[in-house]
Amino acid sequence: MIELEQVSFRYQNEASHVFENLNLTIEQGEWVAIVGRNGSGKSTLAKLLNGLCLATSGVVRVNHTVITSESKHQVRTQIGMVFQNPENQFVGTTVADDVAFGLENLAVPRDTMIKRIDQSLEQVDMTAYKNHEPSRLSGGQKQRVALASVLAMQPEVIVLDEATSMLDPIGKEQVLSIIQELHEQLDVTVIMVTHDLNEAALADRVITLNEGTVWFDGKPREFLEKGDQLHEVGLEPPFVTKVYQQLSRQSITVTQEPLHYEELVDELWRLYLKT
Amino acid sequence: MKQSFILGQYIPRDSFIHRLDPRTKIISLILFVITMFVIDRLFIYSLLYGFVLGCVLLSTIPITYLIKGLKPVWWLVVITFIFHVLFQRDGEALFDVFGFIIYDQGFIQGGEIASRLLLMIVMATLLTLTTPPLAITDAMRWFLAPLTRLGLPINELAIMMAISLRLIPTMTEEMDKISKAQAARGLDYTRGRLRDRLKALLPLLIPLFISAFKRAEALAMAMEARGYQGADHRTSYRQIAFRTMDYIIVCLMTTATVSIYLMTG
Ligand SMILES: Nc1ncnc2c1ncn2[C@@H]1O[C@H](COP(=O)(O)OP(=O)(O)OP(=O)(O)O)[C@@H](O)[C@H]1O
Ligand SMILES: [Mg+2]
Numbered sequence: 001m002i003e004l005e006q007v008s009f010r011y012q013n014e015a016s017h018v019f020e021n022l023n024l025t026i027e028q029g030e031w032v033a034i035v036g037r038n039g040s041g042k043s044t045l046a047k048l049l050n051g052l053c054l055a056t057s058g059v060v061r062v063n064h065t066v067i068t069s070e071s072k073h074q075v076r077t078q079i080g081m082v083f084q085n086p087e088n089q090f091v092g093t094t095v096a097d098d099v100a101f102g103l104e105n106l107a108v109p110r111d112t113m114i115k116r117i118d119q120s121l122e123q124v125d126m127t128a129y130k131n132h133e134p135s136r137l138s139g140g141q142k143q144r145v146a147l148a149s150v151l152a153m154q155p156e157v158i159v160l161d162e163a164t165s166m167l168d169p170i171g172k173e174q175v176l177s178i179i180q181e182l183h184e185q186l187d188v189t190v191i192m193v194t195h196d197l198n199e200a201a202l203a204d205r206v207i208t209l210n211e212g213t214v215w216f217d218g219k220p221r222e223f224l225e226k227g228d229q230l231h232e233v234g235l236e237p238p239f240v241t242k243v244y245q246q247l248s249r250q251s252i253t254v255t256q257e258p259l260h261y262e263e264l265v266d267e268l269w270r271l272y273l274k275t
Numbered sequence: 276m277k278q279s280f281i282l283g284q285y286i287p288r289d290s291f292i293h294r295l296d297p298r299t300k301i302i303s304l305i306l307f308v309i310t311m312f313v314i315d316r317l318f319i320y321s322l323l324y325g326f327v328l329g330c331v332l333l334s335t336i337p338i339t340y341l342i343k344g345l346k347p348v349w350w351l352v353v354i355t356f357i358f359h360v361l362f363q364r365d366g367e368a369l370f371d372v373f374g375f376i377i378y379d380q381g382f383i384q385g386g387e388i389a390s391r392l393l394l395m396i397v398m399a400t401l402l403t404l405t406t407p408p409l410a411i412t413d414a415m416r417w418f419l420a421p422l423t424r425l426g427l428p429i430n431e432l433a434i435m436m437a438i439s440l441r442l443i444p445t446m447t448e449e450m451d452k453i454s455k456a457q458a459a460r461g462l463d464y465t466r467g468r469l470r471d472r473l474k475a476l477l478p479l480l481i482p483l484f485i486s487a488f489k490r491a492e493a494l495a496m497a498m499e500a501r502g503y504q505g506a507d508h509r510t511s512y513r514q515i516a517f518r519t520m521d522y523i524i525v526c527l528m529t530t531a532t533v534s535i536y537l538m539t540g
Contacts (some may be wrong), residue, residue: 050500073504088490089497093409093441100512105502108509117512135444144395149501 002026002189006040007058009048018044019212020212021058022179028156031183031190033200033220036209037234042193046161049191050079063156064079064190077106084162093127095145098134102153121145124178140171142263146180157189158182176202179202195240197224201259208233221257240264260273282398285407292334292405297414299521300402306396306532311391314539317383320390322535327394327401334405345400352393359385412436413515430506438494446487453482455493 010017018041023107026032046054051072060067062075072099080102083089092098096117103113121127124144129163134142150158160179162170166191177201183190192203205224206223208216210233216223224241231237237245240258244267247254254271258264282491287293294298311323331338342349359381366380403411416433423429457478 037368052496052500073502076500076502081497083493083500085493087445088528091441091494091498091501093437097512101498101503102501104509104512105504108510109509109510110514113510115514132440133444135448153501165414205281 001028001061003059003061004048005059005061005100006056007060009044009049009053009054010056011044011053013096017056017152019048022212022231024214024217025208026189026191027189028189030205031203032192032205033205034191034193034207034209035080035195035197035235036215036224040234041212042129042209043161046081046191046193047155048161049159050076052081074084076154078155078204079157079159080153080155081161082146082150082163083158083226084165086139086146086166087134087152089146092134094133095121095129095137096130098145099149102149106153116154119149123151123182125174126150130252136160136169140167140174143167143171143175147175152183153190157191158195161192161193162195163192164199172199197230197235198240198260201238208235210234220259224259225257281404284338284404287391287402287407290335290405292330292401294520295405295524296515296521297406297410298417298515298517299524300406301411301414301527303416304402304523306400306528308395310532310535311394313536315387316539319535319539320387323388323394327397330398330401334401336404336482341397342401345396345531348393348396352389354415355392356385356389359388401517402466408440408515409437410515412440413513417515428506430509439537442490444498445490446483449486450479450483453486454479 002025002244004022006015007022007024008021009019022045035044038189048055048067049062051067051069054067054069054072055117062078062175065071065075065077085100086168091101099117099120100113103116106117116128118127121130124147126141129137129145134145137145141224143166146163147158158179164175179190179192180202182188185257192199192205194200201220201224203220206218206220207214209224214229215233224237224244227237227241227245240260240263244254244257244263252271254267256263256267258267307323307326314320330430331341360377361375361381363378363381363384366378366383369377369379371377412433415428415436419427419429419432462475462478464479466472467475
């Protein structure tokens, strides 16, 4: 469980706060999407969760441990983080070495390490690339290795900061389906920062940040119902939502607001069959 | 660059030499160099040539590849030899070429020094051709480990080495990208006077440095997020292991070195 209580944060030598008195609770096993315009503090929030940034005032608690400069190392064993740029988080000289890096830091014995490396590469379907150098991998493959590196450490929470934003649709799809699987099978908490509202619609809960405050916190469907209001916080409603809103404007009602293309197509068929 | 000079490159194979522990190879190289410097008998040089040739054959790396890859070295060796032949003033005079008197010692010493240079470079190249850079780093860390007691940050150095090795291809790619981007803006650093060319390099180097710093910062954050707290108290995934063959080779090499030394007295 992650709790933020009256958290304020300001970068050193900066005049203004990124957050002031922020309160937020994320339960174990939730899948949360964090959206918001550039500079709204999404990455900063992510970094507050594993002690890469420490709250200027207020407390951040992970499983009841308050994050301080002493406890942050212990907290990092429970929270894994995948960043945006695949190139800038590949530490090892080969895939296996990269997955090993986190385990070496935790001083995991070597035989356990070998097992966990194989297992986590299996989970992201990268076993065949075990001894490849990063220069021989695509961006999507590197990102899957980054995910494997995090999985090998067996965290309870995985934070993804725009982890799919540099990938093509297929790479994105692969990473997302792996996350979905992990979320369902291992009950890990997933916190996913994203600019893609279609991606955010996959989550159980959407948190929208705007100017350092929580502008919206709730179910994806309620979030998309905001429609044109999303423009206020610098977000573009997805195509599916726009179609739904156009329909509503024409006084054509459907059973529920569609979240993605399949639901929209279902609704349209239903309408077609009714007429 | 890549094809023209091969010192420092690694060619993955599964040969006898490839399979040896990197420490065995480094120790052997050092013993070999010591031998080369203590002896001064011609027939032992033929032994050394035989040894090097044997190593090259065992490594399964094509000799033509070595010959082509070490082209600049051949020139150095030949020039060293000619220089000695022309300017050595000891021993018996043999003949006279355009006023240069050629002595027999010129041939002998020139041959010795050129041979030393040649054999040493071929052996060093063979070490890097048959050993992954990371394994060399691991071996160096093992050799230097006693120095950690004196407070030297050997483990940190090893991690730095490993990360640098990892970043070389990334940076090369980046350099390529930047140089194309600047060429598209009309920059040309291949022509003109040396000073102009050096000046034209600046617009390449500055973006490269900036991006390297940004990358370093991001990488540091990613390392920290994965629990990195300094290079001590970590376990190690990669392992270098001495096998029976390694013990045999080290013993043989030591015996050979010592006996050659005693023989030549
Ligand atoms: N290292 C830093 N030093 C100083 N200020 C920073 C630093 N990183 C971010 N900021 C500032 O903090 C604010 C929030 O930045 P943050 O990176 O959290 O936004 P974000 O929501 O992740 O944006 P993006 O969508 O572009 O990734 C911005 O105003 C930014 O300028
Ligand atoms: Mg960000």
